[in-house]
Amino acid sequence: MKTKIAWSPTPELVKSTRLYRWMKQLGYDDYDAFLQAATNDVSWFWQEAEKVLGIHWDEPYTRTLDLDKGIKWPKWYIGGKLNAAYNSVGKWADDEQMKDHAALIWEGEDGQTLTYSYSQLNEQINRVANGLKEQGIQKGDIVAIYMPMVAETVISMLAVAKIGAIYSPVFSGYGADAVATRLNAAEAKMLITADGFYRRGRPVSMKEEADKAVAMSPSIKKVVVYRRLQSDIPWKKDRDIDWVDVAKAEPLCxxxxxxxxxxxxLIYTSGTTGRPKGAVHTHSGFPLKSAFDAGIGMDVKKGDCLFWYTDMGWMMGPFLVYGGLVNGATILLYEGTPDFPDPGRLWKIVETHQVTHLGISPTLVRASMKHGESWSNQYDLSTLRVIASTGEPWNPEPWTWLFEKVGHSHIPIFNYSGGTEISGGILGNVLIRPIGPITFNSPLPGMEVHVFNEEGKPVTNEVGELVITKPWVGMTDGFWGEPERYEEAYWSRFENVWVHGDWVMKDDEGYWTITGRSDDILNVAGKRLGPAEIESILVSHPDVIEAGTIGIPDEVKGEAAVCFAVLNTGVEETERLQLELLDLVAEKMGKALKPKAIHFVPDLPKTRNAKVMRRAIRAAYLGKDAGDLSSLENPQVVEIIKQLGERS
Structure with a gap:
């Protein structure tokens, strides 16, 4: 089926992009030829990539890539010395033309704002770096950062990096047990936290949870506390240190x-067994890959403003930091929820701070749809050049709504998919090619990507496993302390092939569609289908705002689909509507793939970065252990689904 084109770049836009100008500099007019060259010689490609990003080396590298330990354990930029903190902020603070440019803007949910120039941000990083050294933090020590989205979070990360220690960001919404699990896995020496933050107009306490976590984590010696709320909090004199006392140290040059x-x-991702995986990222890995995807892929330039609605404990938080700062752009951090005090908050932020690149999730868009486009149309979005999305597959209706109603059919949607272990993206929508609804128009340059069938053969126009067959800069350097688990997770299916865990299809024209996680894939009577296919059909119904699909054991078909639908405000939950939706799926997918049941729920289980957790739905419905659910924003929904399963 031919991919429908929704957006095409003008010749002028193509020529203005960093990607096109870089291609021309390297001698390429044709993007496909350039992409082929990038994967034919990944060593050459990533050598040129660090140059175009202006990476500062204290000592130059002698070789770009070393594969002595095989493709699973590549080493990049051999002999080179650098520091991610300097490449993010220090080099711009030393630049007379850049030092006074805005590096970081923070907006609190209560309306407070702060702006740091590169020079001001650098001074804060240098003071905190020295303050951490005075507290005994040395090169190689691990500092956990359990913080809300405030400027001090970024300052902490880069201060830790400046002195050669290792930071481990922890999702600000985690409870004590989840925090303790990560502190213990990393054997962190220090925890940096806050008294709390604002969410939906209410203060949310953090210090109490941090104290409980530290009580279960014997490796923690010191706790640094930033007083965002200025609230009355418990305090241990021999252990707790006020942020102010750390930040008033003399600057460390x-x-x-x-x-x-x-x-x-060291960033932990939730594992399906409940034991998180600690992805290890290096000074030349994560910053460079994130900066490349943002700068060359999304066309983030000096002076632009990049705003990704996320948390620093998720991959897109550090991506925001390095994707923006390494490129000399301004990064925007927002503390609260995007629809508080009203559904126009997100768009108001874009107007107020003249955001050029906005990163959101399909779930957030589906939630915005039910309020209508009048909220976005109240604000001037003329500075917005790119809307990026990540976290999950799109359904066509919300994609079209965002593109047509919010972006008025002229702002490209940069669909972006990769992962924590990738340091950024595998697939994207480069801005020099046409873009279609819900699809990806290219692998990110430098990524050798294929679709494999069950026999490990590349296929086109057929759903299969998303795989990567060559190393890339930013690839996780294993899992912390668990090299065998890392190899088992990504390299055990096909020899020397990274199997990412996404179910994907590539068509004849080079457009890619992700249909879901391959471990979410349903096998109904021998027919494999991604949950997103059924969910998109349900969401196309005017009464349905969001849908989730799981597979459950079935005596006849082996597996049957069960669906969960979130209805629009004011829509009545009736048996007639259930039958109508079941028939709609049968009509679109075929009677053999008709779901066994459909249930109406008030919401779907989601993490706070708005990713739907289908395994939580499936486990609850079948009465099984779902593993680590500590990142859920709305755990009460799991109980509702569990009760539905018990009654079915």
């Missing part, structure tokens, strides 16, 4: 010069 392979960040 010297930046630790580190090997390119030295660890920068």
């Amino acid at each position: 010297e930046t630790e010069s580190l090997n390119s392979s030295d660890p920068l960040m």
Whole structure:
């Protein structure tokens, strides 16, 4: 089926992009030829990539890539020395033309705002870096950062990096047990936290949860506390340190010069078994890949404003930091929820701070749809050049609504998919090619990507596993302390092939569609289908705002689909509507794939970065252990689904 084109770049836009100008500089007029060259010689490609990003090396590298330990354990930029903090902020603070440009804007949910220039941000980083050293933090120590989206979170990350220690960001919505699990897995020496933050107009306490977590984490020696709320909090004199006391140290001018392979960040992702996986990222890995995807892929330039609605404990938080700052752009952090005090808050932020690049999730868009486009149309979005989306597959209706009603059919939607272990994206929508609804128009340059069938053969026009067959800069340097688990997770299916876990299809024209996680895939009577296919049909019905689909055991078909629908405000939950929706799926997918049941629910289980957790739905419905659910925003929904399963 031919991909419908929704947006095409003008010749003028193409020529203005960093990607096109870089291609021309390297001698390429044709994007496909350039993409082929990038994957034919990944060593050449990533050497040119660091140059175009202006990466500062304290000592130049002698070789770009070393594969002595095989494709699973590549080493990049051999012999090179650098520091991610300097490449993000220090180099711009030393630049007379850049030092006074805005580096970071923070907006609190209560309306407070702060702006730091590169020079001001650098001074804060240098003071905190010295303050951390005075508290005994040394090169190689691990500092956990359990903080809301405030400027001090970014300052902490880069201060830790400046002195050669390793930071581990923890999702601000986690409870004590989940925090403790990560502190213990990392054997963190220090925790940086806050007294709390504002969410939906209410203060949310953090210090109490942090104290409970530290009580279960013997490796923690010191706790630094930033007083965002200025609230009355418990205090241990021999352990707790006020942020103000750390931040008033004399600025540390010297930046630790580190090997390119030295660890920068340890970021944990939820595992299906409940034991989180600690992805290890280096000073030349995560910052460079994130900056490349943002700068060359999304066309983030000096002076632009990048705003991603996320949390620093999720991958897109550090992506925001390095994707923006390494490129000399302004990054925007927002503390609260995007629809408080009204559904126009997100768009008001775009207007107020002249955002050029906005990152959101399909779930957030589906939630906005029910309020209508009048909220976005109240605000001037003329600075917005790109809307990026990540976290989950799109359904056509919300994609079309965002593109046509919010972006008025002229702002490209940069669909972006990758992962924590990738340091950014595998697939994207480069701005020099046409873009179609819900699809990706290209692998990100430098990523050798294919669709494999069950036999490990590349296929087109057929759903299969998303795989990567060559190493890339930003690839996780294993899991912290668990090399065998890392190899088992990504390399055990096909020899020397990274199996990412996404179910995807590539068509003849080079457009890619992700249909869901391959571990979410349904096998109904021998027919494999991604849950997003059924969910998109349900969401196309005017009464349905959101849908989730799982597979459950079935005696006849092996597996049958069960669906969960969130209805629009004011729509009555009736048996007639259930039958209508079941028939709609049967009509679109075929009678053999008609779901076994459909249930109406008030919401779907989601993480706070708005990712639907289908495994939580399935486990609850079948009465099984779902593993780690500590990142859920709305755990009460799991109980509702569990009760539905018990009654079915």
